[in-house]
Amino acid sequence: MKSKNKVMIILTIIVSVFVAGCSNQDDKAFEVPFDGTMDHVHGLGYAGNDEGLYFASHTGLKIYRNGKWFKTSENFNDYMGFAAVNKGFYSSGHPGEDSNLPNPIGLQRSFDGGKTLEKIGFEGESDFHVMAVGFSSHDIILLNEQKNSKLVEGIYLSEDNGESWIEVTASGLDGDILSLSIHPSNSKYIAAATNSGVYLSSDKGGNFTLISEREAVGTAVFFNEENLYFVSYDKNPKFEKFNIDNDEIENMYLPELYDDGPVFIAQNPKDTKQLAIYTIKGQAYVSSDYSETWEQILIDNRVK
The missing domain is CATH 2.130.10.10 (YVTN repeat-like/Quinoprotein amine dehydrogenase)
Incomplete structure (x- = not known):
C-alpha cells in the first residue's frame, strides 16, 4: 500500500508539472515577439501587475516589457478607447x-x-x-x-x-x-x-x-x-x-x-x-x- 501510494503521489506530481508546463506554454504563446509598426495608437498604460506597458492599437495590443516588444497572437481588436487598471484594462x-x-x-x-x-x-x-x-x-x-x-x-x-x-x-x-x-x-x-x-x-x-x-x-x-x-x-x-x-x-x-x-x-x-x-x-x-x-x-x- 505504501509503495502504491508513493507511485500515485509521484504520478500526481508529474501530471501537475506537465499541466503547469502546458499552461505556461499557452501563456507564452498568447504573446509573441513584435518587430514592426503599429497603426493608430489610442491608449497607453501599465495594465495589471506584469510590468508591461500596453499600447492599444488598430490591430490589437502591443506590449513593451523589460526592454522587449511583444504582440498578441490573437484578438486583433481595434481598441479605440483604452484604460489601464490594476487588474487589466477596459476598452472600446x-x-x-x-x-x-x-x-x-x-x-x-x-x-x-x-x-x-x-x-x-x-x-x-x-x-x-x-x-x-x-x-x-x-x-x-x-x-x-x-x-x-x-x-x-x-x-x-x-x-x-x-x-x-x-x-x-x-x-x-x-x-x-x-x-x-x-x-x-x-x-x-x-x-x-x-x-x-x-x-x-x-x-x-x-x-x-x-x-x-x-x-x-x-x-x-x-x-x-x-x-x-x-x-x-x-x-x-x-x-x-x-x-x-x-x-x-x-x-x-x-x-x-x-x-x-x-x-x-x-x-x-x-x-x-x-x-x-x-x-x-x-x-x-x-x-x-x-x-x-x-x-x-x-x-x-x-x-x-
Whole structure:
C-alpha cells in the first residue's frame, strides 16, 4: 500500500508539472515577439501587475516589457478607447478580423492580458473614443458622442461597473474634449484635456476649473494618487504636475519634440519614477528617473 501510494503521489506530481508546463506554454504563446509598426495608437498604460506597458492599437495590443516588444497572437481588436487598471484594462472600439464580437464592441474589460473580454455594455451600439477608468476603483467616466439605448450625448460617470450611469453637468468645461482621466481611487477628481486647455473637477464632474495656461491646448491628462500630470501645447508642449492637495504646479521635463507633443501619459504603479509618453506623431518614450531623461522606444510608430 505504501509503495502504491508513493507511485500515485509521484504520478500526481508529474501530471501537475506537465499541466503547469502546458499552461505556461499557452501563456507564452498568447504573446509573441513584435518587430514592426503599429497603426493608430489610442491608449497607453501599465495594465495589471506584469510590468508591461500596453499600447492599444488598430490591430490589437502591443506590449513593451523589460526592454522587449511583444504582440498578441490573437484578438486583433481595434481598441479605440483604452484604460489601464490594476487588474487589466477596459476598452472600446471595433472587433478584429479574428473576432466574433459585434461591431462596435461597446464597453469591454479584460483581466487576463487581453486573452478574453468581458462585456460591460453597449455591444453593437457604441464606440467610446474618450474614456477613463479609476485604476483601483474601476469607476468609469466617458464621453458619449451618439445616442444609444441608455445614454444621450454627454459625459457620464458609473460607480458600479456600468450597471448605472449619471450624466455629469461639467459646468465650466470649455472646448472639445480630447482626453479624460479619473483619480485611481477617489472619483470626485476628474480631469479633461480640451482644445481650450486642461480642466480639473473635484466634485465628480459637476464643476471644472481651468488649471493650464488659457491660450494652450490640452493634449493629455493622467492621475496618480497625489497628482494630476498634464500636457498642454502653445507653440511648444509643456508637461506639468498638479498636486491635488495644495494646488501646487511643478514643471516636468520632456524629450526634444519638434512640432509634436504627448497625447498619452502613463506611470508605472510599482515604480513611480517610471513614466511613459506617446506623441501625436507616433513617437514613444520611457523615463526611469521621473522625466529627467528619456529613452525613445518608438520612432514613427515603428519599434526601436
